[in-house]
Ligand code: GDP
C-alpha cells in the first residue's frame with residue numbers, strides 16, 4: 593500500500609516509525625516540514641527532517657526528546673566561548689550532518705536530493721522528502737512582535753502567546769520533486785500527530801500540495817497530536833486554544849477543514865461535534881503495541897469508503 597504522510601518533527605517521526613513498523617516502508621513517503629529550518633553559524637539546519645531521520649535510523653536520543661543519542665557538545669562549547677551563535681544547541685555528531693548538507697547546498701544540490709542521500713546512508717527504507725526545495729520560513733505573530741520559528745521556540749522558549757502564523761516564501765515555493773507524485777500515487781494520505789500550525793500548515797502553505805490534498809480521490813486521515821486536550825510535548829494545546837478556540841477533536845479537525853475525512857483520537861478525548869468521522873484508539877506512540885494499533889487504525893481507513 594502507498595501512504596503519503598505529512599509530518600513535522602517528533603510527532604511526525606513517532607508516527608512514521610509506527611507506520612513503517614506495520615506497513616511496508618517501501619510504500620511510505622514522508623513529506624516533511626521545512627518551515628523551522630534555520631541558518632545558524634553558517635550552517636543549514638533542518639530540524640524536522642533530522643528528527644525523522646534520526647528516529648527512523650534508531651539514532652535519536654529518546655530521553656532528551658531531540659537530537660542524537662551519545663551526543664557530545666565540544667564544538668558548541670567552543671562556539672559559545674568564542675561568542676558565536678550558541679543559542680541553538682548543535683551536538684558534535686549532529687554538526688557533521690549539517691556540514692555535509694550545507695556543503696552540498698552550497699554547490700547547488702537541491703535539499704530533496706541531499707535528503708535522499710542522507711536517508712539512504714542511514715539505511716532508511718521509506719522515501720524522505722522535504723515539502724519544498726525552496727526557502728520557506730514559519731513566522732509567529734505575538735504581542736512582543738513577529739519571530740521566526742526557532743527564535744520564538746528555542747530562543748524565547750515559546751513563551752509568547754501566538755496570535756497568528758505566516759509562511760514566508762510560500763507564494764514562490766513549489767513542491768519538492770516527488771511530492772505531488774507521492775500524493776497522486778497514494779492509496780491513503782495521512783497527517784501525523786504533529787503541531788497543525790507550525791508543522792503541518794507550512795507544508796500546506798505550498799499551494800499545489802494543498803490543492804492535491806483538497807482534490808484527493810483517496811481518504812485522508814489525521815492523528816490528533818492532543819491526548820486529553822493536552823499536547824504530549826510542546827505548545828500545540830496553547831495554540832489550539834488561542835487560534836481555534838479550544839482543544840477538543842472538533843477544534844483539531846477544524847485546522848484541517850476540507851482536507852481530512854477521518855480523525856484518530858485518544859479515548860481521553862470527547863469526539864462529539866467533530867466535523868469528520870473519528871476513530872478512537874489510544875494514541876500515545878511510546879511502545880510497539882500502541883504504535884501498531886495506531887498504524888492499523890490509520891491503514892484501515894484506506895479500506896473504508898472513498899470520499900466524494
Ligand atoms: P516538532 O516539529 O518536533 O515540534 O514535532 P511535531 O510537530 O511533529 O510534533 C509535536 C506534536 O507531537 C505535539 O503536539 C505532541 O503533542 C505530539 N506528539 C508527540 N508524541 C506523540 C504521541 O505519542 N502521540 C500523539 N498523539 N501525539 C504526540
Ligand code: CA
Nearest residue numbers: 600601628640
Ligand atoms: Ca518542528
